Amino acid sequence: MTGLELILAALAAGVGGGITDATSTGIxxxxxxxxELLRPKLASxxxxxxxxxxxxxTEPGVFEAQLREYLVGSGADRDDQILTSARQLLTLLDPSGERTAKYTVDAREAKGLQIGDHNTQTNTFS
Incomplete structure (x- = not known):
């Protein structure tokens, strides 16, 4: 995941994760x-x-294309403090990694492939 993708995923997950009164204080x-780390970087x-x-x-589906350009242009996608903060948020929202990139799979030339947890498969090759 690139720095840009990491930041966008964290922002989207934050909104999608329901930052509400019921959400933990840490999240x-x-x-x-x-x-707050992004604000001065983007403003400059x-x-x-x-x-x-x-x-x-207010419009989570609309902002991404515009914000993408600003994040790259401002260098936010290469700022270690911002990237660390984005990783921390994603970890808090999904501590077990079940929703985000739990597996890295290269399925080129695969046969009889299953991805996920608790699968059962019987293959008979002749």
């Missing part, structure tokens, strides 16, 4: 922390970028 704090690149970041909360 809310991690999500807010990521956004383009004043509209912060508006796009804020619009993400």
């Amino acid at each position: 809310r704090d991690a999500y807010t922390g990521l956004r 690149h383009d004043g509209q970028a912060v508006e796009v970041l804020d619009a993400e909360e």
Whole structure:
């Protein structure tokens, strides 16, 4: 996962994870922390970028294309502190890794392949 993909996934998961009153304080704090790290970085690149970041909360499906350009242009996708914050948020939202990249699978030239947990398969090759 690239730095850009990591940040976008963390922001989307934060919104999709339901940052609400019922969400743990740690998750809310991690999500807010990521956004606060992004704010000055984006503002220094383009004043509209912060508006796009804020619009993400109300229109999660719309913001990604615009925000992608701003994240790359500002260097946020290469900022170690921002990337660490994004990883922390994703870990808090999915500690077991079940929803995000639990497996890395190269299925080229595979035969009789199953991906996932608790599968059973019987193969008979002749």
